[in-house]
Amino acid sequence: MTVFKHHGEMLTEKRSENGFRVVRRGRRFGRFYRQRSWHWVFFLAALFLMCSVPFALKFFSHGKLESRALNTQEVQEVTSDTVKPRSNRTRRCLDNPISLCQFDSKFWKLFWLFDTILLLFFPINLSDFACIIGFSESVTEIVELNDFMNFSKFSLDYIEKEDKPSTTNFFEPRFGGHQSLQEREKSFYAENQTLHCGFVKGPPQFPSTGFDVDVKDRTYMNTCKVVVSSCIFGSSDFLRRPTSRMISGFSKKNVCFVMFVDEQTLLTLSSEGSIPDDEGHIGLWRIVVVKNLPYKDMRRTGKVPKLLSHRLFPSSRYSIWLDSKMRLQADPMLIIEFFLWRTRSEYAISNHYDRHCVWEEVVRNKHLNKYNHTAIDEQFIFYQSDGLTKFDPSDPNTPLPSYVPEGSFIVRAHTPMSNLFSCLWFNEVDRFTSRDQLSFAYTYLKLRRMNPEKPFYLNMFKDCERRQMTKLFKHRQLSPPSVT
Ligand SMILES: *[C@@H]1O[C@H](CO)[C@@H](O)[C@H](O)[C@H]1NC(C)=O
Ligand SMILES: *[C@@H]1O[C@H](CO)[C@@H](O)[C@H](O)[C@H]1NC(C)=O
Ligand SMILES: *[C@@H]1O[C@H](CO)[C@@H](O)[C@H](O)[C@H]1NC(C)=O
Ligand SMILES: *[C@@H]1O[C@H](CO)[C@@H](O)[C@H](O)[C@H]1NC(C)=O
Ligand SMILES: *[C@@H]1O[C@H](CO)[C@@H](O)[C@H](O)[C@H]1NC(C)=O
Numbered sequence: 001m002t003v004f005k006h007h008g009e010m011l012t013e014k015r016s017e018n019g020f021r022v023v024r025r026g027r028r029f030g031r032f033y034r035q036r037s038w039h040w041v042f043f044l045a046a047l048f049l050m051c052s053v054p055f056a057l058k059f060f061s062h063g064k065l066e067s068r069a070l071n072t073q074e075v076q077e078v079t080s081d082t083v084k085p086r087s088n089r090t091r092r093c094l095d096n097p098i099s100l101c102q103f104d105s106k107f108w109k110l111f112w113l114f115d116t117i118l119l120l121f122f123p124i125n126l127s128d129f130a131c132i133i134g135f136s137e138s139v140t141e142i143v144e145l146n147d148f149m150n151f152s153k154f155s156l157d158y159i160e161k162e163d164k165p166s167t168t169n170f171f172e173p174r175f176g177g178h179q180s181l182q183e184r185e186k187s188f189y190a191e192n193q194t195l196h197c198g199f200v201k202g203p204p205q206f207p208s209t210g211f212d213v214d215v216k217d218r219t220y221m222n223t224c225k226v227v228v229s230s231c232i233f234g235s236s237d238f239l240r241r242p243t244s245r246m247i248s249g250f251s252k253k254n255v256c257f258v259m260f261v262d263e264q265t266l267l268t269l270s271s272e273g274s275i276p277d278d279e280g281h282i283g284l285w286r287i288v289v290v291k292n293l294p295y296k297d298m299r300r301t302g303k304v305p306k307l308l309s310h311r312l313f314p315s316s317r318y319s320i321w322l323d324s325k326m327r328l329q330a331d332p333m334l335i336i337e338f339f340l341w342r343t344r345s346e347y348a349i350s351n352h353y354d355r356h357c358v359w360e361e362v363v364r365n366k367h368l369n370k371y372n373h374t375a376i377d378e379q380f381i382f383y384q385s386d387g388l389t390k391f392d393p394s395d396p397n398t399p400l401p402s403y404v405p406e407g408s409f410i411v412r413a414h415t416p417m418s419n420l421f422s423c424l425w426f427n428e429v430d431r432f433t434s435r436d437q438l439s440f441a442y443t444y445l446k447l448r449r450m451n452p453e454k455p456f457y458l459n460m461f462k463d464c465e466r467r468q469m470t471k472l473f474k475h476r477q478l479s480p481p482s483v484t
Contacts, residue, residue: 131464135334138248151346151415152454156423157194158311161201173202175209175294175304176430184427190420190451197423198294198308198430210294211304217280217288221312224256227319228332229312231260231305233290234298235268237476241283242328252284255332256313259285259324260305262293300434306407307426307436310414323408326470335469339411345459346418348411351402352437353463357391358383361404361437371433379432383442387449391441399448401460403441409466417456421447 162178164171177200179187187195201209213221232239242257259282261269266289269275269282276287293301305312309319318336322328339348355361362380366373391403412418424447428439447456 131462131468133330133338133465133468135330136337151413151457152190152417152451154190154416154454155192156197156416156419158197158423159194159200161203163203171202173200173206173209174430175200175211176427179427179431184431187427188424188446188450190417190447190454190456195420195423196427197311198304198426199311208292210292211301212291213288217286220286221256221258221288222315224258224313224316225318226251226255226332226336227258227309227313227316228255228322228328229258229260229305229309229319230285230322230324231290231302232265232324233260233262233293233301235265235476236298237324238473239269239274239282239285240324240327240471240473241285243471244284246329246331247284248331248333251332256316257284257286258288258313260288260290262290262301295434297434300429303426303429303434303436306410307422307429309412310419310422316414318411318413320412321410322470325473325475326408327473328469329471330469335411336413339459339461340413343457343459345457346413346415347421347457348459348461349440350406350409350463350466351400351460352404352406355404356393356402358388358403358438358441359390365435365438371435375433376435376438379438382432383439386442386446388442388445399445400441400458404437405440405460406463406466407436407440409470417454421456421458 159177162173176198177196179196183196187193199209199211228242239259266287269287274282276282280287294304295301306321309316309321313319318340320328320332320335339345352361355364358380362376365371365376391400392398412422421443425436425439425443428443429436432439444456444458
């Protein structure tokens with residue numbers, strides 16, 4: 001079964017334009033990170049290739065005679081080099097850049113052949129090199145623009161409690177509440193409103209709807225102004241501490257790094273020697289234990305801290321989410337400056353490195369058996385009937401560079417529009433499948449469609465930029481696949 005899947009995966013990926021990706025995807029994320037070093041090998045190879053092209057041209061146009069002459073000249077030079085000072089030769093090379101590359105013709109002939117073969121099989125995508133992020137030099141350089149918060153203004157309230165309707169006997173309180181379709185439709189209007197956004201409690205006699213956090217942790221979370229958060233539920237990952245030397249003293253002091261874990265994960269971490277200190281920290285992470293997980297599906301539970309950071313950290317102005325499979329390797333304030341302030345955005349998320357169309361994503365999710373097929377179909381049919389269209393890369397006015405996000409890294413300002421979008425997206429995950437890539441574009445497009453007057457500044461950045469800031473690891477093997 002796995003072999004078949006693996007094979008099928010390779011086949012689907014071959015349709016992509018980039019041969020290199022076939023290898024990367026085929027092996028899944030395990031060896032994912034090596035690709036960066038491979039890039040450099042390829043890049044150097046390409047450099048050599050460029051050097052050897054002039055020689056090759058010469059070789060083929062002037063024939064072997066000249067090449068031999070070149071050889072003898074070079075041999076002479078090499079022998080004389082041992083006697084004469086090196087500076088002379090260097091100067092000669094600099095006068096004529098092409099000659100820099102002409103040391104030994106046989107060597108270059110071989111290299112030229114090797115490069116051609118290499119590039120034939122592993123084409124380099126030069127645009128990947130365009131992803132080096134130009135962060136500010138330091139945090140002290142960052143000035144939050146005065147008019148940065150010039151975003152759509154309205155006020156949101158959240159439904160805190162639902163009572164048992166008098167018409168039904170059976171009532172089960174849900175973390176996401178019981179939103180009707182009419183309420184759902186209304187919630188998309190960017191105006192003063194009270195909407196469902198998780199954390200809905202039942203009447204007093206009912207058990208908690210979940211995501212319970214200790215009072216001490218709650219107090220701490222209430223103080224955070226800027227947050228980096230992540231979660232591990234069901235021991236699905238190891239704890240990856242942010243690369244400390246990349247994090248400024250300012251951020252260490254002013255940014256809350258919060259890792260949400262369930263009790264099982266805490267036990268696993270403790271058994272491995274990662275024990276929180278008296279204040280609940282392991283390294284930079286403040287470990288917050290969540291009791292009463294609201295969903296049986298750990299992935300769906302993971303969407304609560306992922307999408308609802310403005311609810312968990314009510315006084316925070318900015319938040320960064322990263323999946324626990326990644327290690328943060330950049331300063332959070334620099335990230336906020338780069339992705340939000342500089343582009344005047346209120347929400348930043350990376351696009352998927354390969355898939356841009358929700359149709360593809362649906363096929364993919366079914367193919368990998370990521371979720372109950374019937375549930376995926378129900379969601380997708382609903383979205384199509386409500387106006388979801390295919391991504392059109394040739395459309396210059398396309399509202400998004402891609403309809404499929406790679407949601408493992410999200411940077412957001414907690415503005416009304418951004419908070420509304422987060423709530424709406426979470427409600428889709430709560431109502432339909434937990435595969436949030438399926439609902440992202442629909443939610444965004446519907447929000448835009450229903451509020452033509454109120455802009456939502458979403459910055460969809462390149463996936464390769466995300467890879468510059470984080471290091472990706474494999475999930476822990478023991479995690480049971482949670483297919484619902
Ligand atoms: C290179 O990658 C970019 C996006 O990362 C993509 O738009 C472009 O089509 C790719 N080019 C080739 C030749 O693969
Ligand atoms: C440097 O090379 C020139 C010819 O290119 C030669 O005339 C000169 O003597 C050389 N100088 C030294 C220091 O070897
Ligand atoms: C702020 O937004 C309003 C409308 O949304 C616009 O008219 C105004 O020019 C913006 N101000 C700045 C400084 O961008
Ligand atoms: C929305 O709420 C804000 C304060 O919460 C208030 O100032 C504003 O007038 C309200 N707008 C409307 C249209 O009710
Ligand atoms: C799949 O989803 C459908 C509709 O949501 C549901 O009726 C069915 O029981 C689910 N199947 C499984 C195996 O969970």
